[in-house]
Amino acid sequence: MLPSQSQTLSSTLLQSSSIFFNNSLYASSNAMSDSHHSSMLSPSPSEYNSRMNMNDLRMRQSTFPHRQPIANPHERFLKRTMENCPANLTGRKRTNWLKAGRKAQNNQQLLSTLDPFHWPTYNYESPIFIHRRTSESHLYGIIHKISNVHLYTIDTEADRPTRRYPHSLPALIQIQAIHDENYSTVIIIEVQHLPxxxxxxxxxxQQLCQVIFSSSNKLMAWGDVKKELGPFEDFNLFDLSQVTNTLDLQKYFTKLWNQTHPHTSDCLARHQPVVDECISEDVLVCLVNSDDINDEFNPNDPAEDYNTCICPTEIRPYKATNAVWSLQKAVEFIFHQALDKTLTLNIWSCGLDFHLHTWQTHTDKRTRQSLIAYAMNDLFAPTNLYFHLNKTSSLSSNPTNPINLNTIQINTALDLPLFLILADSHAKYFPPVITISSYKLITKAISGLQWVNQSNTQLCATSIIIASSVFSLIFMFWCFLSHWN
Ligand SMILES: [Zn+2]
Structure with a gap:
């Protein structure tokens, strides 16, 4: 779906929403509302604060009036060098100052040499935002849509600590409901804007979250899933004890990489086993190479990283015991793409969804769009790595073709009849993929689709069919609804 289409869709949904509250705190930001939302009212301060303890209250107040996100937080780090480091910075402060600069410069260097990380957008709709202005009917629709999903990728974002606000503030829970390798529904919960x-x-x-954070689902994250969710437990959205079936993709990736990229023989030769039962302990001490006094080589698992590794960086970029891969490094090595981390430290609690009306200028809106793209990339990157690892580790000979209307074909590998539902927004809550033992059903819901639309071929069903190889389908089901021309 095109962003413009889904925006129309979400704006329609918002118009039909009946859950609005009255809040003078929001009156000023609502002054920005367009005519569609001018009747919207927000929660009263007392209602809004009713569940919060003092600590929460302090955190919330720190976000009001709305702090705006930063468009280019890396800019000031890019020119940092040893030469221009302020003389008053010494020791650890100096190291950190330079490190931040080096990180930003490496990120910039990566972006200038590789294509940005991306995924085929045709199968993915805009993310669904959950906050105090989401309608209940929309929530029930989403619950229905993801009802058959049992694989999720999770990520979270928090506001960076600053001198003025020294504690990080939980802001977003991003959830990718994975229907299959090519279809996902992305949900972004804005926890500082809940009803x-x-x-x-x-x-x-809460009901939506119970469906997702359930022991019957597998939850993946780049890192420890429970640690990722821990800071969000106080929002009472889910029960962390139900999160039992988890996969730490970062550890999984690191382990598989190390297994498939063993240390070179030169590297390993430095650790020739010196343990010989015939040699007495006294002799063993003499055999220890003084260079390796702090060696972290683990003879029980020679595939692990260690600090004295001399392998080329292309094989072993990490040189420390228990090192785990950064998501950016994994994307670089596997997909040869650059995952931009410029926006990592930001004001994630700003209210990303335009419908929250926390933005003030067009720059604020543009920055929000970049933050949304970043938040989605941080889901898609681990998910895509997961499918890549599964394919390479199982040596699958059936690479799944991405399915879109132009390449759609009968999936002979699965040997299942494939059905397509092409529909307007009436099918927006249908699960996009349903696979059962006797067939596979794909639903493509295009908001505003008409039989014939001469001014916009993207909304013209006839054009879509003619332009695609959709005729190779065995059967095509057409949702033709009465209001269509
Ligand atoms: Zn090595």
């Missing part, structure tokens, strides 16, 4: 816990809308959001 009051006593509201029916909040209970509906």
């Amino acid at each position: 009051p816990t006593s509201s029916s809308l909040f209970h509906s959001i």
